[in-house]
Amino acid sequence: MAVRLVVVGGGLAGLSAAYAAERAAREAGLDLRVALLEASTRLGGKVQTAHSDRFVLEGGPDAVVRYKPWALELMRELGLEERITGTQPAKPAAFIYLRGKAHPIPEGLNVVVPSRLGPLLRTPLVSLPGKLRAARDLWMRRAPRGDEPFGAFITRRLGREVWENLAAPLVGGIYGGDPYQLSTLAAFPQLKALEDKYGSLIRGSLAMMRQRKASREGGSLFASLKGGLGELVTALRNALEKTDLALGVRVTRLERTGTVWRVYVEGGVLEADAVVFAAPAFAAAKALAEVAPRAAEALRGIPYGDAATVSFAFPADQFPATQGHGILAAAREGLAVRGFTWVDRKWNDRAPEGYRLVRAYLSGEAARQSEEELARAALADLRKVVGRSVNPERTWVFRWPRGMPQYTVGHLERVQEIEAALSELPGLYLAGAAYRGVGLPEVIRDGRAAGVSAVTYLTGKTHSSAR
Incomplete structure (x- = not known):
């Protein structure tokens, strides 16, 4: 008898969950049927590639980073190896617009922290007083452990100029919103770890760069597909063999009766043995308000x-x-x-x-x-x-x-609260950019992990029923 998995959300997290679930079910010998429900009329979420008069346009993300392997691994699994492309050579690759002029970003930044002193000393992006202030990081005391806004963290360690002229532009391009309010522990835990271990961001970055070089295949940090990232969405859709896709279907609430999940949509209801909810946190909060009020409250706290x-x-x-x-x-x-x-x-x-x-x-x-x-x-x-x-x-x-x-201060605690609440509801999994990383590689990793976890649960449930 087939078991039923409902995936809510047709972005990369949901598509990756369905794909991973199908693969895991085949390996486990599980007869799995998947229904993927997407509220909009297209798949891909914020990945949207448009082709217009020989222009290739990315409406959302335009690349994945190579040093986070999960997106490239998926592309290769789907037979897209020959479609993977890197950026054209350019040195310097990026500039910052300051006081009406374009200035190269200093080489050797570890996220936003200098790992080479020469480029920092030469850059006009930071004045001499600003550079002297940044140097205080080398002998400042460690702060007490705990979270703080990322803007406050960088300003405390490296000064206001480094924050405004280097860190804020770089971080704002990744996370959007107000980069100052980002949670340091959720968004950049590696930098907090440098402070804890070395007592200095600069000293820690110098040590890291001596130990290893950044991962850049062919000199390119970023990768995409020749026809845009929409090719990944198409390949995922084509790889799904036992998944029914339903577009324009909005989930309104979830209900659990015994071991069966009831997924209410506008105009009907589906029954499932497990659910992966890969839509935004605010949609999950609404759907879980009755069945998991504690999780819903924490989900509403993710702006x-x-x-x-x-x-x-x-x-x-x-x-x-x-x-x-x-x-x-x-x-x-x-x-x-x-x-x-x-x-x-x-x-x-x-x-x-x-x-x-x-x-x-x-x-x-x-x-x-x-x-x-x-x-x-x-x-x-x-x-x-x-x-x-x-x-x-x-x-x-x-x-x-x-x-x-937005990963604001307290984000890790909110995610922990959500996970603790959902541990009391077997067969329900959350995935997506709202929890453990906003980049496409993390979203793919998160979706695949949720799909595999759902199949592991369903396999155990099937074996228990057989006994």
């Missing part, structure tokens, strides 16, 4: 911020020359955008010959505008950065309301 991207196409002869792959905005530059990517310089074959493709990223309050307002704001900032009144031939806008979970 979300808005995000948006705006892509522009320009005739190449009408756009000024640029260096590297892109530019980030320093904290006090007054720009609405977090930064710009020179897409045609970062990736091969993303724009037809004779065109430049530029992508702006906005988050937080700046991303809450209409599509027209977002396009105007991004273009105004682009003109400031390049120093010319450029006019795009094409514009594409992608909006992600409540698209970015």
